[in-house]
Amino acid sequence: MKLREIIPDRIGFGTAPLGNMFRAVPDDEARATVQAAWDEGIRYFDTAPLYGAGLAELRLGQVISQQPRDAYVLSSKVGRIILDEEEVGARDLGEKGALFEHGRKNKIVHEWTAEATERSLEGSLTRLGVDRLDIVWVHDIAQDFHGDAWLQKFEEARTGAFRVLSRLRDQGVIRAWGLGVNRTEPIELTLALDEPQPDGFLLAGRYTLLDHEHALQRLLPMAAEQGVGMVVGGPYSSGILAGGTHFEYADASPEIVEKVRRIREITDRYAVSIKAAALQFSLAHPVSVAAVPGATKPSRIAEDIAAVQEKIPAGFWVDLRQSGLVSPQAPLPEGA
Numbered sequence: 001m002k003l004r005e006i007i008p009d010r011i012g013f014g015t016a017p018l019g020n021m022f023r024a025v026p027d028d029e030a031r032a033t034v035q036a037a038w039d040e041g042i043r044y045f046d047t048a049p050l051y052g053a054g055l056a057e058l059r060l061g062q063v064i065s066q067q068p069r070d071a072y073v074l075s076s077k078v079g080r081i082i083l084d085e086e087e088v089g090a091r092d093l094g095e096k097g098a099l100f101e102h103g104r105k106n107k108i109v110h111e112w113t114a115e116a117t118e119r120s121l122e123g124s125l126t127r128l129g130v131d132r133l134d135i136v137w138v139h140d141i142a143q144d145f146h147g148d149a150w151l152q153k154f155e156e157a158r159t160g161a162f163r164v165l166s167r168l169r170d171q172g173v174i175r176a177w178g179l180g181v182n183r184t185e186p187i188e189l190t191l192a193l194d195e196p197q198p199d200g201f202l203l204a205g206r207y208t209l210l211d212h213e214h215a216l217q218r219l220l221p222m223a224a225e226q227g228v229g230m231v232v233g234g235p236y237s238s239g240i241l242a243g244g245t246h247f248e249y250a251d252a253s254p255e256i257v258e259k260v261r262r263i264r265e266i267t268d269r270y271a272v273s274i275k276a277a278a279l280q281f282s283l284a285h286p287v288s289v290a291a292v293p294g295a296t297k298p299s300r301i302a303e304d305i306a307a308v309q310e311k312i313p314a315g316f317w318v319d320l321r322q323s324g325l326v327s328p329q330a331p332l333p334e335g336a
C-alpha cells in the first residue's frame with residue numbers, strides 16, 4: 001500500500017532522541033514529550049529497537065498503548081535484536097559509535113536474516129505493548145554502520161528481512177515496508193532489484209536544507225518514477241537546523257555552522273523560523289510523504305506543528321535558491 005494512503009499527516013514524531021541519544025532524559029520528561037505529541041494531534045510515530053537498546057520503544061509504548069490502536073500509525077525497524085543480557089565494553093556502531101551511550105546497556109545483536117527479522121518484530125511488539133506495526137523499516141544496512149561490509153549486510157537483508165516483510169505485507173500483517181537508512185545507495189540498490197518491492201523508505205538526514213544534492217541526483221527521480229514515497233528522518237540534520245548544535249549526530253563543524261549562519265541571515269530577513277524553512281523544504285519534494293522530527297522536550301512539538309503551518313513568503317525561497325544555499329534542482333514549496 002502506498003505510504004501516502006497510510007500516513008495521515010505531513011508530520012509525525014521520531015523517537016530516536018528518547019533512547020537517550022545525547023543525554024540521559026528523565027523518564028517523566030520523555031513521557032511528557034510523547035504525551036505532548038499525542039495531545040497536539042500527532043498520529044504517526046517512528047521508533048526502533050536500536051534507540052537506547054529498546055528504551056525509546058518502551059517509552060513510546062507507555063503512552064500509545066493506552067490509545068485505540070486504529071487511531072495512529074506506527075513504524076519500527078528490524079535488524080537489531082535486544083537481549084536481556086548486558087553489554088560488557090564498547091558497542092560497535094560504525095561511524096556512530098558513541099550514539100546512545102546513555103541508553104540501556106542491553107546487548108544488541110545486529111542481524112537481518114529471516115529468523116532475526118521475526119525475533120526483532122516480536123521484541124518490538126512486546127516493548128511497545130501493541131499487537132501490530134503498520135510500517136516496518138529494514139534498519140541501517142548502509143555504509144555509515146558497516147563500512148565496506150555494508151553490501152554483505154544488504155545481501156543478508158535481501159534474502160532475509162525483505163522476503164519476510166514482503167510476505168507479512170501480502171498477508172496483511174503489516175501495511176508497508178521499506179528501508180530506514182542514513183544513506184541513499186541502499187535504497188537505490190533496492191529500487192533497482194527485480195524482487196518484491198518496498199512500499200516506501202525512511203531516509204534520514206539526506207533530504208534536508210543542509211544536505212540534499214545526492215538524493216536529487218538518482219534516488220528521488222527513481223522513487224518518483226516507481227511511485228514510492230519517502231519519510232524524511234532527521235529533518236533538522238539532528239538538531240542544528242532547529243537551534244541545536246548537532247549535525248549528523250555529532251558537534252557541527254565550522255563549515256556547517258557557517259552555512260547555517262548564512263541560511264539564518266535569509267530567514268531573519270523574511271522573519272521566517274528556521275524550523276519552518278527546514279521542514280517545509282524537506283516536505284516540498286513530491287516524493288516526500290511526511291517528516292518525523294525528533295525531540296526530548298514537550299515544547300518542541302507545538303513548535304514543529306507551527307513550523308509546518310507557518311506562511312513563508314515566496315521571496316524567501318527565491319532568495320535561498322539565488323544565494324546557492326539550495327540546489328537549483330530542489331523543488332520549492334508551492335507559490336515559490
Ligand SMILES: NC(=O)c1ccc[n+]([C@@H]2O[C@H](COP(=O)([O-])OP(=O)(O)OC[C@H]3O[C@@H](n4cnc5c(N)ncnc54)[C@H](OP(=O)(O)O)[C@@H]3O)[C@@H](O)[C@H]2O)c1
Nearest residue numbers: 014015016180204233234235236237238243244293294296
Ligand atoms: N536510519 C534511520 O532509520 C533513521 C536515522 C535517523 C533518524 N531517523 C528517524 O528520524 C527521526 C528524527 O531524527 P532525529 O531525531 O535524529 O533528528 P532531527 O529531527 O533532525 O533533530 C532532532 C533534534 O532537534 C532538537 N531540537 C528540536 N527543536 C529544537 C529547538 N527549538 N532548539 C534546539 N534544539 C531543538 C531536538 O532537541 P531536544 O532533544 O532537546 O528536544 C532533537 O535532539 C528519528 O527520531 C528517527 O525516528 C531514522
